[in-house]
Amino acid sequence: MHQATLTQVRDKLRKKEISSVELTKAFFKRIEAVDSKVGAYLHLIEDEALEQAKSADRKIKSGEDAPLLGVPLAIKDLICMQGVKTTCASRILENFVAPYDATVMKKLKEAGAVILGKVNMDEFAMGSSNENSAFHLARNPWNFDHVAGGSSGGSAAAVAAQECVASLGSDTGGSIRQPAAFCGVTGLKPTYGRVSRFGLVAFASSLDQIGPITRTVEDSALMLNVISGHDPMDSTSAEVEVPDFVGGLERDLKGLTVGIPKEYFADGLDAEVEKAVRAGIQQLQSLGMKTVEVSLPHTEHAVATYYILACAEASTNLSRYDGVRFGNRSEESDSLFNMYTNTREEGFGEEVKRRILLGTFVLSSGYYDAYYLKGQKVRTLIKQDFDRAFEVCDVIAGPVSPVPAFKIGEKMEDPLQMYLSDIYTISANLAGLPGLSIPCGQSSGKLPIGLQLLAKTFDEATLLAVGHGYQQATDHHTRFPEL
Amino acid sequence: MSASGFDVQTVAFLARLKLSLEEEDRLGRQFEQILAHIDKLNTLDTSNVEPTSHAIPLQNVFREDKAETRFPDEDYLSLSPAQYKDHYEVPQIIG
Numbered sequence: 001m002h003q004a005t006l007t008q009v010r011d012k013l014r015k016k017e018i019s020s021v022e023l024t025k026a027f028f029k030r031i032e033a034v035d036s037k038v039g040a041y042l043h044l045i046e047d048e049a050l051e052q053a054k055s056a057d058r059k060i061k062s063g064e065d066a067p068l069l070g071v072p073l074a075i076k077d078l079i080c081m082q083g084v085k086t087t088c089a090s091r092i093l094e095n096f097v098a099p100y101d102a103t104v105m106k107k108l109k110e111a112g113a114v115i116l117g118k119v120n121m122d123e124f125a126m127g128s129s130n131e132n133s134a135f136h137l138a139r140n141p142w143n144f145d146h147v148a149g150g151s152s153g154g155s156a157a158a159v160a161a162q163e164c165v166a167s168l169g170s171d172t173g174g175s176i177r178q179p180a181a182f183c184g185v186t187g188l189k190p191t192y193g194r195v196s197r198f199g200l201v202a203f204a205s206s207l208d209q210i211g212p213i214t215r216t217v218e219d220s221a222l223m224l225n226v227i228s229g230h231d232p233m234d235s236t237s238a239e240v241e242v243p244d245f246v247g248g249l250e251r252d253l254k255g256l257t258v259g260i261p262k263e264y265f266a267d268g269l270d271a272e273v274e275k276a277v278r279a280g281i282q283q284l285q286s287l288g289m290k291t292v293e294v295s296l297p298h299t300e301h302a303v304a305t306y307y308i309l310a311c312a313e314a315s316t317n318l319s320r321y322d323g324v325r326f327g328n329r330s331e332e333s334d335s336l337f338n339m340y341t342n343t344r345e346e347g348f349g350e351e352v353k354r355r356i357l358l359g360t361f362v363l364s365s366g367y368y369d370a371y372y373l374k375g376q377k378v379r380t381l382i383k384q385d386f387d388r389a390f391e392v393c394d395v396i397a398g399p400v401s402p403v404p405a406f407k408i409g410e411k412m413e414d415p416l417q418m419y420l421s422d423i424y425t426i427s428a429n430l431a432g433l434p435g436l437s438i439p440c441g442q443s444s445g446k447l448p449i450g451l452q453l454l455a456k457t458f459d460e461a462t463l464l465a466v467g468h469g470y471q472q473a474t475d476h477h478t479r480f481p482e483l
Numbered sequence: 484m485s486a487s488g489f490d491v492q493t494v495a496f497l498a499r500l501k502l503s504l505e506e507e508d509r510l511g512r513q514f515e516q517i518l519a520h521i522d523k524l525n526t527l528d529t530s531n532v533e534p535t536s537h538a539i540p541l542q543n544v545f546r547e548d549k550a551e552t553r554f555p556d557e558d559y560l561s562l563s564p565a566q567y568k569d570h571y572e573v574p575q576i577i578g
Contacts, residue, residue, distance in 0.1 A: 096562070097562075099554055099558050099559065099562065100554065191539070192537075192538050192539050193539045206536060206537050206538070232546060235541075235543075235544040236537070236539075236541060238539060298527075300523075301523065301524055301527065303520070304520055304521040304523060304524050305524065307517065307521065308521060308524075315498060319499075322499070323564055324563065324564075324571050324573055325559070325562065325563050325571060326562040326563060327564070328564065329564035329565065333574050334574065335574055335575075336573055336574050336575075336576050337499075338574075339573065339574050340499040341499050341500060341501040342501065344498075344499055344500050344501070345500065345501040345502075348500075350506070350510075353500055353502070353506075353510070354510060354513065356498050356500060357491070357494050357495060357498055357500065357510065357514070358514065358517065359498075360494050360497050360498040361489055361494045361514075364494065364497060366488070367488060371521065373534055374524050374525075374529060375524070376534030376535055376536060377529035377532040377533070377534050377535075378524055378527060378529060378532075379534070379535040379538075380532050380533055380534060380535040381527065381529070381532060383535060383538060415513055415517065416513070416516050416517050416520055419517070429538075430538065431538050432537075432538025432539045433538075457538070457539060
């Protein structure tokens with residue numbers, strides 16, 4: 001039952017073949033058995049989850065229905081859930097209890113979901129390996145010596161290790177897609193504005209987007225149906241129609257065109273990753289899709305652009321952690337200035353400090369035009385690359401990450417190398433595009449490899465239909481690690 | 484001060500961050516590398532390119548000017564590390 005998809009779990013609950021309480025207890029047992037090795041969870045909410053499960057069972061009994069009624073989920077610990085700790089895996093928010101529900105939490109609760117707990121991440125979503133969590137590592141369930149990926153490492157590891165049915169993560173530069181690829185699960189970053197960010201602790205506001213991590217594309221579609229939509233509480237959430245993403249999955253793929261960006265198969269791409277991704281594209285061809293080579297000439301500048309813009313936004317967003325209104329405050333504070341600096345020194349880890357410093361620098365007087373404005377202009381060029389590419393194709397296919405999950409500690413001493421590992425995912429955030437990561441093979445070291453699909457803004461329907469078609473024809477997504 | 488103009492102490496002051504000498508040294512060296520990578524953007528001519536601040540075109544959105552009750556003040560105040568009556572408390576600012 002731990003390995004069942006969300007769709008299967010929901011059907012079993014509806015048919016009363018299993019109760020939500022039984023299922024929820026089984027997941028807590030599973031978490032107890034494996035999470036000391038995986039490290040996916042930061043905190044469990046057992047009592048509340050069992051209450052939600054009981055309530056779901058009562059509703060099912062009385063014939064009520066809702067899209068996620070009784071389904072146990074895990075939530076990345078930067079999404080606010082009322083009355084529950086939201087730490088962002090940071091010391092500075094170690095004791096922060098959210099006073100309200102994020103809009104996505106409200107929607108999940110209304111849909112009947114059972115929330116098992118909050119899952120691990122890189123501190124404030126800054127990282128690509130989950131090694132920046134202030135509390136503990138999340139390890140890759142396929143090989144504990146390797147990283148789970150980041151920043152939504154806990155969200156991906158929890159799904160892969162069968163410690164929940166599905167989870168929510170967030171993606172600023174690849175933070176859903178890369179850990180999903182590393183852990184062999186399905187990850188969806190929706191179009192910027194598709195899902196409300198209200199109650200999502202901000203890292204880089206023009207790039208952040210919440211999305212699901214699941215076992216299948218079908219499950220992602222189901223989750224997206226629940227969490228999408230305009231929200232008056234988030235003025236950047238888009239007032240666009242939300243189609244039935246599940247209903248659109250069975251679309252005929254014949255006649256659709258896959259764009260293959262030549263820059264995504266250049267130097268630095270691991271040979272095994274390339275082989276698996278090219279085989280994935282061949283599979284799409286055998287489903288009746290055409291392929292065309294496209295060019296995204298500014299790809300090599302995406303990482304630099306991203307680190308200017310994301311760090312600039314982060315330095316501004318994180319200025320709120322000053323020990324006054326929420327979070328921890330340093331005990332050593334004889335003056336207001338020292339209180340700020342001591343609080344931030346004690347509360348932030350090194351990666352967060354690094355990004356705040358970089359962001360402060362690029363926004364500072366005398367450097368703004370040379371860095372921040374330049375970054376915004378190159379962002380335009382990156383966006384135009386995609387506009388041109390999508391004139392001749394419906395989806396773009398390529399690798400998620402240049403390598404499979406790397407070893408723990410391997411990139412920690414060299415932040416630039418860590419940043420460069422996000423080369424294929426970052427552009428989608430800069431351009432606001434939806435992106436999907438699906439398992440497409442394994443390395444000789446038995447580590448999963450991910451295929452990335454990108455689509456036009458607000459065209460998740462096509463993205464999901466292609467991903468679903470691929471999963472109907474393949475079995476990479478049905479593999480589980482032995483724990 | 485380095486060639487890029489990045490002075491770790493000045494920037495740390497602006498960002499209200501305190502760094503140990505060892506951190507200053509390590510971060511300073513890392514920033515040299517990171518900024519050298521970023522400086523490659525200067526090979527692009529962007530003189531006629533408009534900047535993008537949001538990927539999806541946004542218009543300023545005004546909601547109807549209607550008062551709403553959200554949460555009681557004390558719910559927010561109780562999140563703070565130090566309070567005095569119904570205020571946030573901080574170390575003395577004016578001597």
